[in-house]
Amino acid sequence: MKTEIREMKMEDIPTIMIMEKELFSTAWEEEMFIEEIEKQYAFVMEIKDNIIGYICGWKLLDELNITNIAVATDFQRKGLGKELVQFLISKLMDEKCFKFFLELRESNLAAKLLYENIGFRMIGLRKNYYHSPQENALVMGVKIIDIFKKG
Numbered sequence: 001m002k003t004e005i006r007e008m009k010m011e012d013i014p015t016i017m018i019m020e021k022e023l024f025s026t027a028w029e030e031e032m033f034i035e036e037i038e039k040q041y042a043f044v045m046e047i048k049d050n051i052i053g054y055i056c057g058w059k060l061l062d063e064l065n066i067t068n069i070a071v072a073t074d075f076q077r078k079g080l081g082k083e084l085v086q087f088l089i090s091k092l093m094d095e096k097c098f099k100f101f102l103e104l105r106e107s108n109l110a111a112k113l114l115y116e117n118i119g120f121r122m123i124g125l126r127k128n129y130y131h132s133p134q135e136n137a138l139v140m141g142v143k144i145i146d147i148f149k150k151g
């Protein structure tokens, strides 16, 4: 499957909002994607010019917090979520950023297994961090050196 990953643009937001509402119980607002675009680490994945996934992150010094990732339902379990995370990690490594963090709902097994598959490990828990429904957040992280150790 031939995929392209490119920077997210303002005109992508309507399409992303449709996916966001389908894929998350608490969808982001449009303004949050605008902010992500302005912060520079927001990308979409396309197949034949159709957006089928996206990923966003906030960088602080040598750390990146992955703030959002999604793959359209019809395209899940084809390695595309992993491709998006690996794309962002290798892009940030070029900018000397080697530590990656994220939060996820405790019940989000697909996301947890995706991140574990890449090398992330659980480093904390935030009680009742999410609402609608209320739920704990798992905090996961990886240092690039750990990925190399994993082989």
Ligand SMILES: CC(C)(COP(=O)(O)OP(=O)(O)OC[C@H]1O[C@@H](n2cnc3c(N)ncnc32)[C@H](O)[C@@H]1OP(=O)(O)O)[C@@H](O)C(=O)NCCC(=O)NCCS
Binding pocket: 023, 024, 068, 069, 070, 071, 072, 075, 076, 077, 078, 079, 080, 081, 082, 083, 103, 104, 105, 108, 109, 110, 111, 113, 114, 115, 117
């Ligand atoms: C989480 C999400 C991005 C994963 O994307 P994906 O493209 O389906 O994931 P991949 O195909 O790249 O999966 C890579 C690996 O992660 C694990 N994995 C991903 N989804 C899984 C699932 N539903 N069940 C079990 N393992 C899963 C597997 O180890 C998989 O490798 P394998 O297929 O060779 O077994 C996708 O399920 C999604 O968009 N969910 C809704 C939005 C969301 O929850 N985002 C995460 C917020 S923290």
